[in-house]
Amino acid sequence: MTLANGKALRVAFGETVAELGKTDPRIVVLDGDLGSSTRADIFEAAHPDRFFQMGIGEQNEFGVAAGMASVGLVPFVSTFACFAVARALDSVRVLIAQPKLNVKITGGYAGLLAGMTGKTHLIFDDIAIMRAMGNMVVVAPADEVETRQAIVAIVDYEGPVYLRLTREASPLLFDDSYRFTLGKAVTVRPGGDVTVFGTGTQTVRAFQAAELLAAEGIEVNLVHLPTVKPIDEEAIVAAAQATGLVVTTEEHTIIGGLGGAVAEVLGERYPVPLRRHGLADTFGESGPDAALLEKYGISVTKTAAAIRAFVRARRT
Amino acid sequence: MNSGSNAAGPSVAELQDLARRGRAHVIRSIAHAKGGHIGGPLSAMDMLVALYFKAMRIRPDEPDWPDRDRFVLSKGHSAIALYTVLAMRGYFPLEELNTFDAIDSRMQGHPDMTITPGVDMSSGSLGLGFSGSLGIALGARAAGKDFDTYVILGDGECNEGIVWEAAHVAQRYAVDNLVAIIDHNKLQQFGWRADAPGKRKPPYTGSQLVDRWTAFGWKVMEMDGHDMAQILPTIEEARDYRGGPVAIVAHTVKGKGVSFMENDYTWHARVPTPEERDLALAELGEPVSTTAAGGAA
Numbered sequence: 001m002t003l004a005n006g007k008a009l010r011v012a013f014g015e016t017v018a019e020l021g022k023t024d025p026r027i028v029v030l031d032g033d034l035g036s037s038t039r040a041d042i043f044e045a046a047h048p049d050r051f052f053q054m055g056i057g058e059q060n061e062f063g064v065a066a067g068m069a070s071v072g073l074v075p076f077v078s079t080f081a082c083f084a085v086a087r088a089l090d091s092v093r094v095l096i097a098q099p100k101l102n103v104k105i106t107g108g109y110a111g112l113l114a115g116m117t118g119k120t121h122l123i124f125d126d127i128a129i130m131r132a133m134g135n136m137v138v139v140a141p142a143d144e145v146e147t148r149q150a151i152v153a154i155v156d157y158e159g160p161v162y163l164r165l166t167r168e169a170s171p172l173l174f175d176d177s178y179r180f181t182l183g184k185a186v187t188v189r190p191g192g193d194v195t196v197f198g199t200g201t202q203t204v205r206a207f208q209a210a211e212l213l214a215a216e217g218i219e220v221n222l223v224h225l226p227t228v229k230p231i232d233e234e235a236i237v238a239a240a241q242a243t244g245l246v247v248t249t250e251e252h253t254i255i256g257g258l259g260g261a262v263a264e265v266l267g268e269r270y271p272v273p274l275r276r277h278g279l280a281d282t283f284g285e286s287g288p289d290a291a292l293l294e295k296y297g298i299s300v301t302k303t304a305a306a307i308r309a310f311v312r313a314r315r316t
Numbered sequence: 317m318n319s320g321s322n323a324a325g326p327s328v329a330e331l332q333d334l335a336r337r338g339r340a341h342v343i344r345s346i347a348h349a350k351g352g353h354i355g356g357p358l359s360a361m362d363m364l365v366a367l368y369f370k371a372m373r374i375r376p377d378e379p380d381w382p383d384r385d386r387f388v389l390s391k392g393h394s395a396i397a398l399y400t401v402l403a404m405r406g407y408f409p410l411e412e413l414n415t416f417d418a419i420d421s422r423m424q425g426h427p428d429m430t431i432t433p434g435v436d437m438s439s440g441s442l443g444l445g446f447s448g449s450l451g452i453a454l455g456a457r458a459a460g461k462d463f464d465t466y467v468i469l470g471d472g473e474c475n476e477g478i479v480w481e482a483a484h485v486a487q488r489y490a491v492d493n494l495v496a497i498i499d500h501n502k503l504q505q506f507g508w509r510a511d512a513p514g515k516r517k518p519p520y521t522g523s524q525l526v527d528r529w530t531a532f533g534w535k536v537m538e539m540d541g542h543d544m545a546q547i548l549p550t551i552e553e554a555r556d557y558r559g560g561p562v563a564i565v566a567h568t569v570k571g572k573g574v575s576f577m578e579n580d581y582t583w584h585a586r587v588p589t590p591e592e593r594d595l596a597l598a599e600l601g602e603p604v605s606t607t608a609a610g611g612a613a
Contacts (some may be wrong), residue, residue, distance in 0.1 A: 028455075049458070050458060053482070054481075054485055055484060055485060056483070057482075059443075059478040060450070060482045061478070062476050063443075063444050063446075063447025063448050063478065064451035064454060064482070065451060066447075067437065067448040067449060067450060067453070067454070068452070070429070070436065070454035070455070071386075071455040071456055071459055072382075072453070073459060082554055090441050090444065094440065095437075095438060095447070095448050098438060099428075100430065101427050161319055265562020
């Protein structure tokens with residue numbers, strides 16, 4: 001089954017906040033001089049008076065957002081994920097997370113596929129860092145449809161959210177019948193041999209991997225966890241009980257991200273054989289997307305191979 | 317901007333007396349808690365009194381009033397000075413100062429907007445409060461609110477890069493509902509070694525601080541941060557200025573009001589002994605006591 005093409009998550013972000021801004025005057029967007037990349041520029045075109053250019057200064061960008069939230073606005077802070085998570089971390093921690101202010105952190109260009117930028121701009125320990133932070137909700141949508149719905153949902157939620165967005169166009173995993181619920185898992189594909197938990201756009205590759213494996217007689221129960229924090233514990237336990245084998249897969253290191261979150265839940269509540277699949281303990285490099293996915297082991301075929309090897313080892 | 321100054325409020329002499337009493341509360345609180353900062357709170361006290369008893373449009377019995385003027389103590393380590401003034405102003409009982417730095421207290425070591433009535437923005441990691449105050453001012457404009465925002469920074473705090481990120485953006489947006497006061501007490505916690513024994517160099521010398529804020533496009537005013545007769549009109553003029561942000565460089569003395577603490581960097585965060593406490597209280601004309609609010613423990 002071939003998935004239809006969707007828009008890039010960053011485009012869905014720009015379009016959705018611009019649309020919501022028409023009816024919700026509380027919504028403002030702050031940019032760190034990357035609006036033409038992150039597509040915050042779509043909001044600026046629609047609502048120039050509520051678009052704030054903070055220049056190249058991410059620490060201040062997040063501090064200003066905190067002040068705006070304290071007077072009742074709903075700021076979406078837009079920059080690259082590497083700057084939101086790493087460079088501005090103290091502002092995020094002290095002024096947003098600790099006071100639990102209503103700031104929506106939109107980290108664009110997260111993960112491995114960031115347009116030939118190299119290790120300085122690639123960040124794939126962002127989920128681990130933001131998940132460990134008190135009061136922070138972490139959401140990693142898979143496609144355009146889910147991104148739009150997740151943005152609506154996090155505006156309805158009062159508190160800080162890290163929204164993980166990627167640069168590239170992503171195939172559509174969901175259609176308009178899909179309903180995103182903050183904090184809830186969704187079963188993408190039923191199967192009895194192994195549960196695969198995915199998050200973000202890696203769930204799309206996991207779906208494509210599951211299709212390959214089905215042709216070989218391995219039926220994957222694919223469960224998507226777009227909200228990594230708070231994690232849907234009941235869905236994780238139920239899926240582990242149903243299949244007895246669990247793989248996690250993510251465009252993120254295997255340290256502290258989705259794999260860590262799932263392992264924490266199952267380790268305490270329902271221990272089963274578990275394999276964390278994702279990026280190793282490493283930094284990235286420049287390169288074409290396909291080459292990066294292959295080299296770092298999260299392409300569709302590499303993902304299928306990891307699942308296949310895990311399942312076969314357990315069957316023998 | 318509002319014109320909410322409390323014209324019928326306390327006289328200069330009454331404000332001076334409030335500041336004197338506030339300094340005594342600071343001394344007693346730090347001695348009682350056996351911890352906390354002391355030199356910086358003493359240097360900022362007169363300006364805090366001027367803001368909360370005269371300049372700001374506030375309702376102490378309604379701390380979350382949406383149209384109130386906002387205040388951010390960006391030099392958050394001087395929290396005890398803010399708590400003292402908030403207590404004297406009626407936000408909470410003076411006795412609560414006795415819980416400074418204690419477990420379960422609303423009087424945290426650095427200001428926490430989530431628990432302390434009257435604290436408009438958390439602060440403590442230096443420079444962040446200033447950035448937050450800019451967000452409040454820009455947010456007020458976006459939300460169509462007419463309140464003003466005041467922020468006090470330390471001079472040492474101006475070492476932080478985020479201060480200049482925010483200063484740049486404030487100028488770009490011609491933010492004129494924000495007044496920044498820099499408590500220029502010429503000492504930071506440790507700073508750079510000076511030639512004289514036991515002395516440290518100031519974070520900025522001569523006109524460096526004025527020059528820097530001017531270079532960032534701010535209107536800069538100067539005042540004696542301990543002279544109430546200068547503080548009141550300077551803040552009023554800064555508040556009413558149109559067209560851009562205003563920084564007031566307030567020349568102050570670290571440890572102001574207690575002779576043996578003044579201009580001595582070691583009093584940045586030193587706990588007075590009982591004898592030092594009583595000596596300080598005597599200099600301030602306050603009766604000897606062992607609790608923050610005054611009186612016996």
